[in-house]
Amino acid sequence: MNISFNIEDFIKDFENTCNKVQKRTFLKNEIITTYIEKRNQFCILKSGNADLVRYDLNGNKNIVEHFSQNDIFGEVFYTITTNNELLVEAKSKCEILIYIYDDIHNKCKNNCKFHQILAEHLPELILGKVSQLNTRIELLSKRSIRDKLLGYFNLLSSRNLSSTLSLPFSLTDLADYLSVDRSAMMRELKFLKEEGIVKKSGNKITLLYK
Amino acid sequence: MNISFNIEDFIKDFENTCNKVQKRTFLKNEIITTYIEKRNQFCILKSGNADLVRYDLNGNKNIVEHFSQNDIFGEVFYTITTNNELLVEAKSKCEILIYIYDDIHNKCKNNCKFHQILAEHLPELILGKVSQLNTRIELLSKRSIRDKLLGYFNLLSSRNLSSTLSLPFSLTDLADYLSVDRSAMMRELKFLKEEGIVKKSGNKITLLYK
DNA sequence: TAAAATTTGTTGCTTTTGCAACAGATTTAG
DNA sequence: CTAAATCTGTTGCAAAAGCAACAAATTTTA
Numbered sequence: 384m385n386i387s388f389n390i391e392d393f394i395k396d397f398e399n400t401c402n403k404v405q406k407r408t409f410l411k412n413e414i415i416t417t418y419i420e421k422r423n424q425f426c427i428l429k430s431g432n433a434d435l436v437r438y439d440l441n442g443n444k445n446i447v448e449h450f451s452q453n454d455i456f457g458e459v460f461y462t463i464t465t466n467n468e469l470l471v472e473a474k475s476k477c478e479i480l481i482y483i484y485d486d487i488h489n490k491c492k493n494n495c496k497f498h499q500i501l502a503e504h505l506p507e508l509i510l511g512k513v514s515q516l517n518t519r520i521e522l523l524s525k526r527s528i529r530d531k532l533l534g535y536f537n538l539l540s541s542r543n544l545s546s547t548l549s550l551p552f553s554l555t556d557l558a559d560y561l562s563v564d565r566s567a568m569m570r571e572l573k574f575l576k577e578e579g580i581v582k583k584s585g586n587k588i589t590l591l592y593k
Numbered sequence: 594m595n596i597s598f599n600i601e602d603f604i605k606d607f608e609n610t611c612n613k614v615q616k617r618t619f620l621k622n623e624i625i626t627t628y629i630e631k632r633n634q635f636c637i638l639k640s641g642n643a644d645l646v647r648y649d650l651n652g653n654k655n656i657v658e659h660f661s662q663n664d665i666f667g668e669v670f671y672t673i674t675t676n677n678e679l680l681v682e683a684k685s686k687c688e689i690l691i692y693i694y695d696d697i698h699n700k701c702k703n704n705c706k707f708h709q710i711l712a713e714h715l716p717e718l719i720l721g722k723v724s725q726l727n728t729r730i731e732l733l734s735k736r737s738i739r740d741k742l743l744g745y746f747n748l749l750s751s752r753n754l755s756s757t758l759s760l761p762f763s764l765t766d767l768a769d770y771l772s773v774d775r776s777a778m779m780r781e782l783k784f785l786k787e788e789g790i791v792k793k794s795g796n797k798i799t800l801l802y803k
Numbered sequence: 804t805a806a807a808a809t810t811t812g813t814t815g816c817t818t819t820t821g822c823a824a825c826a827g828a829t830t831t832a833g
Numbered sequence: 834c835t836a837a838a839t840c841t842g843t844t845g846c847a848a849a850a851g852c853a854a855c856a857a858a859t860t861t862t863a
Contacts, residue, residue, distance in 0.1 A: 447730060462728065513670045513723055516726040517670065
């Protein structure tokens with residue numbers, strides 16, 4: 384799994400070589416797609432931010448994943464189950480490439496570079512996804528709100544190579560992402576500030592320990 | 594993503610066509626592998642049961658995944674992070690195929706059928722993993738012990754096409770898998786029995802509602 | 804730019820979960 | 834076959850998290 388494949392360059396160079404690839408733009412708050420039928424959509428987020436959202440039977444909103452530039456998503460990653468409505472919601476203006484997974488696999492009739500190269504790098508692309516999901520599982524496995532918050536902050540901080548980080552979420556959404564009650568999370572965040580463990584201004588968090 | 598690829602047949606037919614594939618057997622409680630260095634191990638569980646386990650900083654045991662026949666696992670699925678010791682522990686006698694991911698990708702010098710066919714089907718194999726991880730995330734996102742228990746029981750029940758299911762875990766391990774306190778889980782299970790929602794005898798659970 | 808909608812921040816109270824400890828049942832190992 | 838280890842089941846108490854409700858700040862939109 385060499386990180387030799389640069390998805391950004393790939394899109395730039397080859398997205399126009401195949402007429403089966405759909406390009407679409409969505410505005411903030413628009414629904415990009417739902418995971419209902421098994422059309423095997425495979426999507427790449429060219430720009431913008433989006434959330435994969437589930438509303439459970441108790442009416443709780445659940446942010447399953449948060450997508451930013453170059454992330455991949457779509458039905459193809461899910462076994463569609465009964466009582467689950469999954470939506471991908473644009474959180475800002477989004478440019479998306481959409482195509483159907485089977486086309487990639489069964490070789491495109493066009494013999495275009497796009498499908499050719501994509502097929503070649505598909506395993507590492509999907510492995511990247513697996514890695515992200517494992518990180519998500521680690522976070523959700525933490526047993527207290529405090530550990531979830533600190534775990535998430537640490538993650539963003541290490542990606543950012545800095546002890547300061549910007550939240551890609553509102554605090555309301557962060558609670559839905561961590562799967563906890565918002566007011567309880569706010570309380571915990573207050574304690575973390577009072578104890579001098581984190582500092583917060585606007586959507587910036589700074590980790591103060593070590 | 595046609596489910597045309599039968600991993601069991603594949604192994605039977607081709608595992609001996611490549612001398613780079615390592616076959617190993619582990620006894621119950623032996624450590625099959627650890628995710629520490631990035632050797633890009635890719636493993637297939639031919640038979641037996643195993644758990645992927647993490648011990649967190651508070652000493653809590655966490656069962657990240659449970660593997661049974663034909664499941665795939667290994668370092669290649671993980672971004673190795675600092676404070677994380679991940680172990681794969683055999684829960685029964687296990688037969689494993691081990692090989693290094695890069696060999697698959699960069700075409701095996703032997704030009705053996707094993708690598709050839711595996712490479713072809715790798716994306717759908719990894720997509721199956723993604724699906725499993727998404728199911729895991731859904732479970733961990735549930736907000737109460739009751740919902741986690743019922744969610745897990747439902748899952749096993751629908752796989753089993755029956756309202757009765759066998760737990761592949763001891764209750765102690767189930768608590769670590771659901772990421773909750775064992776005694777709290779036992780209490781909740783007791784309530785579920787008292788309310789006539791589930792029935793339990795031995796390691797068999799029956800769902801009584803609907 | 805004014806009104807509406809959403810987000811942040813806070814609190815009192817209730818419910819759920821975790822922790823510690825222990826006894827009995829079951830399984831494993833010598 | 835017996836002793837040791839592990840697992841199941843239970844409880845009282847403490848701590849954490851959820852719920853509901855509201856005011857103030859901020860952002861969106863018409």
